[in-house]
Amino acid sequence: xxxxSVCLLFxxxxxxxxxxxxxxxxxxxxxxxxxxxxxDPRRGGYTQQRVLEVYRQALEKIQALPGVRSASxxxxxxxxxxxxxxxxxxxxAPAQNKEPPSVYWNVVGPDFFETMSIPVVxxxxxxxxxxxxxxxAAINETCARDLFPNGSPLGRTFSFGTTFDPASAYEIVGVVxxxxxxxxxxxxxxxxxxxxxxxxxxxxSMSFEIRTAGDPLAIAAALRDTMxxxxxxxxxxxxxxxxxxxxxxxxxxxxxxxxxSFFGLLALLLVAVxxxxxxxxxxxxxxxxxxxxxxxxxxRPQVLWMVLRESLLVVACGLAAGIPAALLLSRYVASMLFxxxxxxxxSIAATILILAAAGALAGFIPAHRASRISPIRAxxxx
Numbered sequence: 180x181x182x183x184s185v186c187l188l189f190x191x192x193x194x195x196x197x198x199x200x201x202x203x204x205x206x207x208x209x210x211x212x213x214x215x216x217x218x219d220p221r222r223g224g225y226t227q228q229r230v231l232e233v234y235r236q237a238l239e240k241i242q243a244l245p246g247v248r249s250a251s252x253x254x255x256x257x258x259x260x261x262x263x264x265x266x267x268x269x270x271x272a273p274a275q276n277k278e279p280p281s282v283y284w285n286v287v288g289p290d291f292f293e294t295m296s297i298p299v300v301x302x303x304x305x306x307x308x309x310x311x312x313x314x315x316a317a318i319n320e321t322c323a324r325d326l327f328p329n330g331s332p333l334g335r336t337f338s339f340g341t342t343f344d345p346a347s348a349y350e351i352v353g354v355v356x357x358x359x360x361x362x363x364x365x366x367x368x369x370x371x372x373x374x375x376x377x378x379x380x381x382x383x384s385m386s387f388e389i390r391t392a393g394d395p396l397a398i399a400a401a402l403r404d405t406m407x408x409x410x411x412x413x414x415x416x417x418x419x420x421x422x423x424x425x426x427x428x429x430x431x432x433x434x435x436x437x438x439x440s441f442f443g444l445l446a447l448l449l450v451a452v453x454x455x456x457x458x459x460x461x462x463x464x465x466x467x468x469x470x471x472x473x474x475x476x477x478x479r480p481q482v483l484w485m486v487l488r489e490s491l492l493v494v495a496c497g498l499a500a501g502i503p504a505a506l507l508l509s510r511y512v513a514s515m516l517f518x519x520x521x522x523x524x525x526s527i528a529a530t531i532l533i534l535a536a537a538g539a540l541a542g543f544i545p546a547h548r549a550s551r552i553s554p555i556r557a558x559x560x561x
Contacts, residue, residue: 180453181497181538182504184446185530189505191443192526193512193519194436200518201429207358207367208257209296213421214395215256216402219384223412231379233409235310238288240405241389246398248390252288252375255361256386256421257295258428262361267371268343269326270336279341280325282318283360284371286378286385292317292355294390302333302353309352310376317353322369337371349373363428364517388421395420435515447533450497451541454490458545461489490542494534502527 218237220230234252241250255261267282291297292304300320309315316337323332336348349371357367375382391398399418406413426433509521519526 182501185501186505187443187446188530191439194439198432198436210421214389216418217416249294250389251291251294252385254286283368298356300354316349317372319370325369454541486546494538
């Protein structure tokens with residue numbers, strides 16, 4: 180039982196620490212006080228030009244709401260799991276035999292980086308001045324390194340495709356810090372952010388990002404009223420916070436952490452019951468012996484330690500058998516871990532301490548009972 184508990188508790192520790200690492204990692208943006216929802220004007224039969232106007236109106240009115248610090252839009256909310264990507268080329272001669280790098284891209288509105296709290300490293304972010312149909316873009320640090328390894332990327336151009344096309348090229352006006360795009364586990368990919376007005380034919384359903392001063396969900400009613408005044412036939416889809424979206428992205432990790440913790444605690448309970456039952460039976464069988472020891476001068480602390488030592492010995496033997504097995508089995512779940520090694524020292528130490536504490540606690544009651552035995556009563560005991 181103890182050896183099995185070691186495997187289950189160690190596995191629970193790995194999954195719980197993986198979840199903590201995923202939740203507490205640097206996403207490259209501030210996920211707090213951020214409200215998300217989607218809007219699709221095409222459902223109301225809007226023309227493409229009218230779609231762009233609706234988004235402009237909505238952003239201006241939402242920005243004016245009390246409690247709203249900034250607002251923007253994007254084709255895909257960060258960490259929603261949806262992506263656009265493709266090869267990207269520059270007008271410069273590529274290195275010999277080097278394939279064009281793959282670049283993820285997102286269509287965004289004004290003040291997207293300010294709203295998401297993504298720092299601008301070079302140049303400037305995308306504001307209303309860039310929402311005039313010009314083919315400009317801001318790229319992240321990885322994209323700048325992949326496309327332009329030599330020199331500053333500001334003012335240089337790139338286009339999507341395996342060959343550079345000047346007619347569809349984007350001029351780089353800013354470089355921003357790397358931020359997670361579609362996957363909480365992956366490193367931020369090379370990403371380009373393009374104004375939604377630069378690709379009007381591709382603008383359809385968009386995700387709104389709203390940075391608030393307080394609880395994001397507190398402005399949900401005001402948002403509905405605002406959109407109803409613009410057009411009552413445009414419902415807000417999927418209102419949630421960025422933190423809720425991240426929790427959804429971590430649903431599998433939450434499940435594994437809960438299930439492994441449940442079975443680990445269940446095994447720990449069985450160990451405690453087993454140790455308690457074994458020692459309680461042992462103390463009952465050795466009542467006469469314990470009474471004689473006390474009569475011959477053994478102190479209560481000595482008797483207490485004598486019995487408690489047996490419970491710790493059982494746990495130690497179980498740990499000696501279980502730790503190698505747990506380390507061996509952990510290799511099979513290594514691909515499911517994040518920021519934690521399969522032989523994680525913290526999880527091993529926590530497993531040892533928890534089992535030692537459980538064994539000591541389970542053995543303390545029988546040990547305490549043994550230390551309170553009366554020598555006279557013990558000598559009469561059969």
